[in-house]
Amino acid sequence: MKAIVYTKYGTPDALVLIETDKPVPKPDEVLIKVYAVSLNDWDYGLLQGDPINRLLNGLLKPKIQILGSDVAGRIEAVGDNVKNFRPGDEVFGDLSGRWGGLAQYVCAPENLLALKSAKMTFEEAASIPQAAMLAVQGLIDVGKIQSGQKLLINGAGGGVGTFGLQLARLFDVEVTGVDNPGKLEMLHSLGFDHVIDYTKEDFTSNGQQYDLILDAKTNRSMFDYTRALRPGGTYVTVGGSIARLLQALILGPFISMINGKKIRIVALKANKDLAYMNELFEAGKIKPVIDGPYKLEEVPETFRLFGKGDHKGKVVITVDHK
Numbered sequence: 001m002k003a004i005v006y007t008k009y010g011t012p013d014a015l016v017l018i019e020t021d022k023p024v025p026k027p028d029e030v031l032i033k034v035y036a037v038s039l040n041d042w043d044y045g046l047l048q049g050d051p052i053n054r055l056l057n058g059l060l061k062p063k064i065q066i067l068g069s070d071v072a073g074r075i076e077a078v079g080d081n082v083k084n085f086r087p088g089d090e091v092f093g094d095l096s097g098r099w100g101g102l103a104q105y106v107c108a109p110e111n112l113l114a115l116k117s118a119k120m121t122f123e124e125a126a127s128i129p130q131a132a133m134l135a136v137q138g139l140i141d142v143g144k145i146q147s148g149q150k151l152l153i154n155g156a157g158g159g160v161g162t163f164g165l166q167l168a169r170l171f172d173v174e175v176t177g178v179d180n181p182g183k184l185e186m187l188h189s190l191g192f193d194h195v196i197d198y199t200k201e202d203f204t205s206n207g208q209q210y211d212l213i214l215d216a217k218t219n220r221s222m223f224d225y226t227r228a229l230r231p232g233g234t235y236v237t238v239g240g241s242i243a244r245l246l247q248a249l250i251l252g253p254f255i256s257m258i259n260g261k262k263i264r265i266v267a268l269k270a271n272k273d274l275a276y277m278n279e280l281f282e283a284g285k286i287k288p289v290i291d292g293p294y295k296l297e298e299v300p301e302t303f304r305l306f307g308k309g310d311h312k313g314k315v316v317i318t319v320d321h322k
């Protein structure tokens, strides 16, 4: 099969298209013929080999050499102990921790997968798992979003932000999106009520306050964020700078005690809400924002695009089998 591999940490130049053996499913695994895969911030971190990702995937060189977690495809074969899927089923899911999605075939345990809606393309399905789960869990489970609120999404033009806006639209809320100038037009057309260009305006010191902040970047002090929260408001981070996340973890409880504003961190429950996303998609409430789709041989270029932050929504790769 064709696959994109990397054998050393570094830049997208380390990603190479090769022919390699098709994986064989273990008894509790399925073999998926991959039709589409999307990129996540985690793939980029694993390519670069920052200290935390080296702890996960090898100190000196990557142990798992095929990246790609968010896949959609058709089941080609099932192991003897697999109960819920059959060959021919169309599935999607987040394979983080195992990765391997940037290839024509990948194996996965059945608990990481869900049937995809027949109305969804493989590209739409592959765009959903990680970013949409973070948005659902950040806004609904942790943020407890309610109609009548003012919401701000920081990092609004990426995967989490573009799903986040559409989820927010299930409620009657006023939504502000923060991102770079190249994405503001797209944010307006997606339906953000207000947009802020972070190169020109600092939303933590412009006098505006919000009931709920969803942050996909987390590059500021928790004290800055609480300044932008209304009394009783909630700040929810899904990820960003490790130092800032540690600050959220350590200072969050004290900040709540002092001023009643809540600081929350989302610990992703992978794949938990895939069935909910099928429902929303079929009801016309969610339409993934896709950058691409690109081809497998264009993967190094897509990582460059992602690294520069020039992507809009989810970067998706179509995997062809011709």
Ligand SMILES: NC(=O)c1ccc[n+]([C@@H]2O[C@H](COP(=O)([O-])OP(=O)(O)OC[C@H]3O[C@@H](n4cnc5c(N)ncnc54)[C@H](OP(=O)(O)O)[C@@H]3O)[C@@H](O)[C@H]2O)c1
Binding pocket: 040, 041, 042, 130, 131, 134, 154, 155, 156, 157, 158, 159, 160, 161, 178, 179, 180, 183, 198, 216, 217, 219, 237, 238, 239, 240, 266, 267, 268, 308, 309, 310, 311, 313
């Ligand atoms: N909590 C968990 O368990 C968990 C699990 C997996 C992933 N994550 C995290 O979840 C996040 C994924 O978010 P995503 O998929 O939406 O990422 P993404 O697609 O990269 O989007 C992030 C957006 O933020 C923008 N941005 C960059 N700098 C900014 C700034 N200073 N202020 C405002 N916006 C800024 C980026 O645009 P430009 O760069 O072009 O400016 C981009 O549009 C990552 O932080 C990842 O580490 C968390």
